[in-house]
Amino acid sequence: MPDLRKDPIVGRWVIVAENRAKRPHEFESRPHRRRGALCPFCEGHEGNTPDEILAYREPDSPPNREGWRVRVVPNKFPALEIAGSPNKGCDGIYDRMEGFGTHEVIIESPRHVVSTSDLSESQVREVLWVYRDRLVDLKQDRRLVYGMIFKNVGEAAGASIEHVHSQLIATPIVPVNVREEMTGSLDFYHGRGRCVYCDMIQQELAHEKRIVLDTPSFVALCPFAGRFPFETWILPKLHASHYENIRKNEVEELSALLRQVIGKIETALDRPAYNYFIHTAPFDTQELGHYHWHIEIMPSLTKAAGFEWGSGVYINTVAPEASAEIMRSVNMTAKDQHDTH
């Protein structure tokens, strides 16, 4: 059973999950480049994963068989386990709890492709909708307070399997990065009565220089204080705190935009490794005036080193304006523009 432990100084929770451990000399792992017969996520190998939690399938196709378009399964090596107890305890000055939670894998295509840009718009649409479905389902469990959706593509971004997928870890605590955004945006809201994200969007749309793409309901921009070259955020223009309240027509627009932004990053940087994640409000909140859900996309170009680990201050060697300008000027490659499905 994994263990959730809280640092007594800064209050940062850490998951100690030895079931995911490698022996000391096995830390350098490369993603499984297994295709076809060997890839556990390819269509036809449904038996190589745990039983599916949810799948969008052809009518009448049985679960855990062929015929699916998007498939959600438990992670075989989960960081957290639903069998745990969410009760908190202490060990002297330390707070700890059993590693209670869920860890799911969203397999985004039956075909062995790698990146969101390899999917068709309609596939991305179904992926974004399955995120919503899983959050709606998981928040029924009152012991869980947060669902973090994230994606790793490429070895440098921490992917351990090549086949296009994303993950969802639901936790009984609010992750520190979200807690800080909640606190910071609440301070701003108390001080000025407005959402800081809405203010940011308004200022960025007026100045234009950090805008990557601007659609009726969404904006993609390189944030003013971005930590990484080509870091890009996608935000809904209309204030909304919870991703899972997204509407069908918004998902349509967002899927095209997300696919386009990733395509631009891949064209500009020759298909780098990348991560994205969704920051949304905790499960145990109603619509919030101060918080604004968004997606953060980060190509893995530079490594965090001693200064970044020690300080939390990042050195960005490409000004966000320059990143945005490059991304505005490149289009997706012909391959990426072609609807592959």
Added chain:
Amino acid sequence: MPDLRKDPIVGRWVIVAENRAKRPHEFESRPHRRRGALCPFCEGHEGNTPDEILAYREPDSPPNREGWRVRVVPNKFPALEIAGSPNKGCDGIYDRMEGFGTHEVIIESPRHVVSTSDLSESQVREVLWVYRDRLVDLKQDRRLVYGMIFKNVGEAAGASIEHVHSQLIATPIVPVNVREEMTGSLDFYHGRGRCVYCDMIQQELAHEKRIVLDTPSFVALCPFAGRFPFETWILPKLHASHYENIRKNEVEELSALLRQVIGKIETALDRPAYNYFIHTAPFDTQELGHYHWHIEIMPSLTKAAGFEWGSGVYINTVAPEASAEIMRSVNMTAKDQHDTH
């Protein structure tokens, strides 16, 4: 001139330093493995670095020539520049300032070795003392409020030059990670009237299971909520908030301990890449009852991926007790134990 920018939501400062930029396709750099005639840090090539700020040298040897044991020079590609202005300004909702500060390199040996464990104890002693000397000097400049000392060894830890060295970046702001430790430990101090680090040391020494090494004045331990396998902290047992107030006899003990801990990590993990950094109180504070300086050492075994970037929650696949047990059981290799100088 670099730019210091503050994220309007969480208050995180970022350095935008385009002078350190690489063109988009040049992000994958490997550390310079240049030895001898080509390494700018080797003795005899003092002309390949900017003029030295400080050096411990043989009597009567002129600056920027041979004859030094430890040498401090400005970084050729500084993240921050002392020519900037520390005045803060705004750009709509954003806070920014010129990238004012200093960025120094501490060259730890005239010989082309790589790791702290390749140095003799007396060399490590001089390195630790030069850290102290530089902090004492830099805090005279009232425009600077923090000096972050850190080390990158190996490509995976972000090192761009192989020759053994550390760095010091002094900033006009308190880095967010230190600010969080200051705030968290102050809360604890207000609540219980004690230093949380002192409490932690006391509990760890009583339980023993996470102790790596225990010397009269210092303790090396794997923290209860460590983020990474083999993450190790070194703390003075006697409460002290400012590293630069360390005494000569303490530096003697600390240098032996630091070299031994790194040697143990290198023996257990086959010389991995690693980082270390010193967390000490800001320049503009007197001795503080709530803050406790320490060194954090982190081997680069796993990559931060989407979950860690998104949540700030780390998944540690080796329990700190297991890391400590392994480190207690291994000794430095024969090579490392041999005093190479």
